[in-house]
Amino acid sequence: MGELLANRLKERRAELGLTQAELAERVGVTRKTVNTVENRVFTPSTLLALKLAEALDVTVEHLFWIDE
């Protein structure tokens, strides 16, 4: 227990100059979901994690990792 799924979603999104809403539209979710993933409130499914990685043009391992 005590493990969290960390991510660099916000940094990568900023590098590409995307807003949360624009990223959300790319992966087919609402801005709220992107916000919760960025803030580690919500752990995304594998499907959404892969979609986010693809939309941000990085590998899923680069975008997400386990923070113990």
Next chain:
Amino acid sequence: MSDAEKAERLSQRRTRMLPVLTLLFLFQQATYFNRGAESGDRTVDHVHIAAWLVLSIVILVALANGGGWFYSREVRRLANDEATRAHRDSSFRAGFLASMAACVVLYSVSLFEPLGGRDAIHMVMTAGIAVTLLWFAFLERRASRDG
């Protein structure tokens, strides 16, 4: 306006409306219990109970499938995305536990005081639906907050 923008607005409106809907629902329950549990055989009482039942069913169906019935399928799909579905699942779990807690309390009370079946069902449903609504509202509001 794009489907994504419509879904965003639907999601925000739902977040704002949930606490109001919960208060409305609880207010209706308060008026039912203030009228006295035994006076339930007049026409006006049947109408009142029917109104409660209809509101309860509408809320339950909206909670179960996400609502937004006047929007397109795509907008509803977006507004009920992964995080929203997870919030709804968590809310139903909280609502179920609240219903069970209400059952335990009512069963204990019935050992000392007679309790009508209709009233007991009313209280169990009220506890379950109100807690589900409130928990869903809390989770949705927290998710919308910028981090």
